[in-house]
Ligand SMILES: C[S@@+](CC[C@H](N)C(=O)[O-])C[C@H]1O[C@@H](n2cnc3c(N)ncnc32)[C@H](O)[C@@H]1O
């Protein structure tokens with residue numbers, strides 16, 4: 001049982017020691033938190049669609065293109081009340097999805113299909129397209145961008161290629177050069193967002209990121225799709241590169257796809273490294289985060305408190321590239337770390353904007369230059 005949805009899943013024998021991906025049909029109970037966020041975020045987006053008064057709830061179509069047991073789509077049909085198509089090319093999954101639709105009495109609101117996700121997404125348009133595959137979504141982004149009319153939700157669990165740990169794999173999958181730094185989780189998110197922006201632009205659509213979060217190996221984003229060349233062109237203005245100086249820790253964005261980049265670090269003169277093209281724009285909309293938090297009250301979710309905490313962090317974090325890690329800078333300076341809250345207070349007291357982030361407990365964002373950040377850390381550790 002997740003939310004108010006019952007789901008039959010393959011139960012591994014007690015002595016089995018295999019990961020969910022090795023089961024005949026995939027089901028990972030650890031992902032309940034992410035599916036709870038999906039219910040609240042999709043519900044919030046549906047309310048936005050309904051407020052335009054151009055469509056009725058029952059007419060809104062959602063596709064769970066990689067459905068396995070059907071759990072995502074079942075929850076959307078049952079707990080959000082829109083029509084869901086659950087697709088999986090595996091015959092075992094297809095049979096299980098049909099059974100799960102019956103068990104939940106969702107025959108009117110849900111349907112199962114057994115196709116290659118790319119075929120289905122090229123054949124049919126959906127208001128909301130959810131791409132939650134194993135590993136990388138990159139082979140499906142073109143079809144998903146074609147199909148998505150209003151919202152595109154994408155999961156990536158291939159964090160090593162996204163974050164620069166597997167450099168060449170990342171370049172092949174996302175046509176972007178990542179950089180493995182302490183802020184690799186934000187780098188991965190921005191590589192993924194950049195890839196989505198370019199795929200949507202091909203289909204003359206723009207995007208507005210509503211909510212994005214990185215929790216361990218799970219990168220997830222909810223993008224409002226904005227049809228039209230004007231939106232597509234505007235979206236691409238947020239693409240660019242990130243320069244990073246390994247010597248002093250300077251980092252900074254360079255906007256544009258055709259750019260001239262000085263190789264010298266503006267802070268210390270060291271040789272910088274370049275990552276990109278990346279999405280450099282906002283990755284969440286605070287108002288949408290509030291709407292998701294309000295939806296939590298309307299849905300009986302098992303992980304509600306954790307969801308509220310993550311979304312509140314996302315809402316309140318400064319939405320500029322890239323975060324810093326307090327402990328990394330302290331170590332470099334040989335300084336002792338104060339509590340992250342008092343450090344952020346000190347940055348603010350010096351006239352800078354600063355916030356914690358959802359990426360990690362020791363991370364922070366600020367518009368302070370690296371030299372000022374270091375001065376404040378040193379002053380605090382005296
Ligand atoms: C990670 S699981 C999906 C998990 C599911 N979204 C959930 O929340 O539990 C990936 C599923 O995608 C299916 N699959 C993989 N490639 C596919 C493709 N090209 N077309 C359709 N289904 C595919 C697999 O059979 C597998 O069941």
Ligand SMILES: [Zn+2]
Pocket residue numbers: 245246247248249250265266267268269270
């Ligand atoms: Zn430098």
